[in-house]
Amino acid sequence: MSTKKVLAILSEYGYWGIELVGPFNKLEAAGYQVGFMTPNGKPSDALPPSYDQTYCDPPLGVCVTTPRHEKEVKEFIEKNLTSGPMNLKQYIPERPYYSAPEFLRKLEAYYIKTKEAVEKLTSGYDALFLVGGSGPIVDMVNNQSLHELILGFYRKNMPIAGICYGVAPLAFARDFNERKCIIKGKHVTGHCIEYDYHDGTGFLHTDFNMGPPPYVLEYVLTDAVGPEGQYHGNFGKETSVVLDYPFLTARSLQCAYEFGDVLVQMLDKGLKKYGW
Numbered sequence: 001m002s003t004k005k006v007l008a009i010l011s012e013y014g015y016w017g018i019e020l021v022g023p024f025n026k027l028e029a030a031g032y033q034v035g036f037m038t039p040n041g042k043p044s045d046a047l048p049p050s051y052d053q054t055y056c057d058p059p060l061g062v063c064v065t066t067p068r069h070e071k072e073v074k075e076f077i078e079k080n081l082t083s084g085p086m087n088l089k090q091y092i093p094e095r096p097y098y099s100a101p102e103f104l105r106k107l108e109a110y111y112i113k114t115k116e117a118v119e120k121l122t123s124g125y126d127a128l129f130l131v132g133g134s135g136p137i138v139d140m141v142n143n144q145s146l147h148e149l150i151l152g153f154y155r156k157n158m159p160i161a162g163i164c165y166g167v168a169p170l171a172f173a174r175d176f177n178e179r180k181c182i183i184k185g186k187h188v189t190g191h192c193i194e195y196d197y198h199d200g201t202g203f204l205h206t207d208f209n210m211g212p213p214p215y216v217l218e219y220v221l222t223d224a225v226g227p228e229g230q231y232h233g234n235f236g237k238e239t240s241v242v243l244d245y246p247f248l249t250a251r252s253l254q255c256a257y258e259f260g261d262v263l264v265q266m267l268d269k270g271l272k273k274y275g276w
Helices: 017-029 067-079 103-124 144-155 217-225 253-268
Strands: 005-009 033-038 127-130 160-163 187-189 230-232 241-244 247-250
Touching: 005 017, 005 103, 017 033, 017 067, 017 160, 017 253, 103 144, 127 144, 127 253, 144 160, 160 253, 187 217, 187 241, 187 247, 217 230, 241 253, 247 253
Parallel strands: 005 033, 005 127, 127 160, 160 247, 187 230
Antiparallel strands: 241 247
């Protein structure tokens, strides 16, 4: 493709700054444009701890937002690049309930619109990028519209990249009829249990603090890939980035730059395997 464009999906409840900005800067330096989309077209903002270098991460016991992270994320925020994002729901509506009046006609219309939208987006972008942070837990992981978009890129064998909790939707994006996991048999990484919060999982635009994450991502991914695949936590290693084409996954914020580098190599040089 000659578009040199990547579609980034952001949560409306907050993304982790460097998990977007690190890969974004790598993509921009390689000549890629990045388009932004949110579940309902509302603006997406960086979580405040992700650009506060005094923030100490409880599981790691250290300040994880480095001066470089703070500088780059604040510069990105000042440019206001994520304002006015595309609205995923305008492209791909929610699947109708079986109890809906005239269900069959509505389901047919749903599949027609979804097919048109997916074709437009997969033709206009070279890859899909699912940005992490706590926000995706709320409005990305179990988002049927996002699942359809992921499946569209998957069916065309196009790159799909996720970092931190942006990896989680890959376990749930399944064809509504077959319901088979698309990462079964694959090698993936994601937030391991040793780095999960005991308390304090928070979101923007709400005062809700849900304590620990509502699920252990490591267990979800381990079960999703099955015995034919493998989940790589790489606990104790500074980074964990795994490419098993078409899926590129990264554990957390420390992986942002490496994740961006591998994404560019995946797009420009046809890299198919990395990190395992």
